[in-house]
Amino acid sequence: MKVFITRNIPDVGPEKLRGTGWHVDQWASDDVIPRATLLERVAGCDAVLSLLTEKVDAEFLNAAGPNLKVVANLAVGFDNFDVPAMTARQVIGTNTPEVLTDTTADLAFSLLMATARMLPQAQKYVHDGKWTTWGPLLFRGQDIHHATLGLIGMGRIGAAMARRGAGFEMKVVYYDAYRREDLEAQYGYEYRGSVEEVLREADFVSLHTPYMPSTHHLINAERLAMMKSTAILINSARGPIVDPTALYNALHAGTIWAAGLDVTSPEPIPLDDPLLTLDNCLIVPHIASASMHTRDAMSALAADNIINVLRGMAPKTPVNRDAVAARGLA
Numbered sequence: 433m434k435v436f437i438t439r440n441i442p443d444v445g446p447e448k449l450r451g452t453g454w455h456v457d458q459w460a461s462d463d464v465i466p467r468a469t470l471l472e473r474v475a476g477c478d479a480v481l482s483l484l485t486e487k488v489d490a491e492f493l494n495a496a497g498p499n500l501k502v503v504a505n506l507a508v509g510f511d512n513f514d515v516p517a518m519t520a521r522q523v524i525g526t527n528t529p530e531v532l533t534d535t536t537a538d539l540a541f542s543l544l545m546a547t548a549r550m551l552p553q554a555q556k557y558v559h560d561g562k563w564t565t566w567g568p569l570l571f572r573g574q575d576i577h578h579a580t581l582g583l584i585g586m587g588r589i590g591a592a593m594a595r596r597g598a599g600f601e602m603k604v605v606y607y608d609a610y611r612r613e614d615l616e617a618q619y620g621y622e623y624r625g626s627v628e629e630v631l632r633e634a635d636f637v638s639l640h641t642p643y644m645p646s647t648h649h650l651i652n653a654e655r656l657a658m659m660k661s662t663a664i665l666i667n668s669a670r671g672p673i674v675d676p677t678a679l680y681n682a683l684h685a686g687t688i689w690a691a692g693l694d695v696t697s698p699e700p701i702p703l704d705d706p707l708l709t710l711d712n713c714l715i716v717p718h719i720a721s722a723s724m725h726t727r728d729a730m731s732a733l734a735a736d737n738i739i740n741v742l743r744g745m746a747p748k749t750p751v752n753r754d755a756v757a758a759r760g761l762a
């Protein structure tokens with residue numbers, strides 16, 4: 433069996449794969465593999481351990497050839513997969529759900545707290561030597577406790593964010609296409625029938641939807657205008673869920689108060705992007721699942737998914753069960 437790993441990743445996964453005795457090749461770099469090199473290196477592979485930076489589309493599948501059985505993404509999101517193209521070729525796709533849920537919500541809540549209390553601006557102020565006295569008007573932010581946390585998406589990560597909000601005695605309101613009456617009954621979260629209702633009511637809006645055609649620029653100028661002028665937008669999902677030009681205009685004009693972004697559009701954000709000129713926009717480089725423990729767990733899970741499929745068993749976390757069934761592994 434031939435396996436290709438598209439980047440340096442925590443050792444645990446590659447070690448598991450090498451422990452099988454299969455031929456394991458790796459792009460041993462912290463930089464993204466050039467597309468042409470990727471297409472050469474996947475040729476003849478049975479499995480590829482990919483990152484969200486690799487588009488797994490018809491071109492990739494053709495380059496890999498008919499031996500390819502599984503592509504294991506080191507991410508919960510898999511918008512880099514062309515799932516229908518994979519399923520049509522009976523190529524199983526897998527992702528890394530569950531293991532990163534709490535770590536991702538921790539970062540989303542960190543962005544919420546940092547933007548609400550203006551931590552980046554305050555740190556810069558200290559570093560710039562501007563701290564001369566205790567100031568009654570200095571860095572007055574927004575309260576987190578008892579504020580309303582609005583969640584767009586109540587999947588695993590949205591629910592983990594809700595638990596963090598509840599811990600700060602926030603009121604949690606949410607919109608999701610799938611209503612979670614169990615969570616409402618258990619924790620008192622309140623369902624709203626539309627994205628717009630959440631936007632109008634929330635002090636903090638946190639996005640937890642997958643990226644797909646229906647969520648492209650879900651947060652646009654019209655919807656930003658519905659938010660409170662004191663509201664903060666948090667995006668730890670995918671950059672293109674937010675229209676970046678509309679966000680810049682809203683932050684610049686004070687239509688909303690601040691934004692905390694783990695993801696941008698495009699990624700990485702170019703240094704001349706106007707969002708980088710704003711004090712009230714905190715941007716970090718797509719690090720929500722980046723804890724030592726969680727990245728190890730993601731690496732192990734991605735490797736386990738490959739090992740299962742190549743040993744003729746169902747993967748732990750497939751994204752296209754049809755392909756698993758077509759291979760008789762379900």
Ligand code: GLV
Pocket residue numbers: 484506507508509510532669721
């Ligand atoms: C990271 O963005 C992931 O989807 O896991």
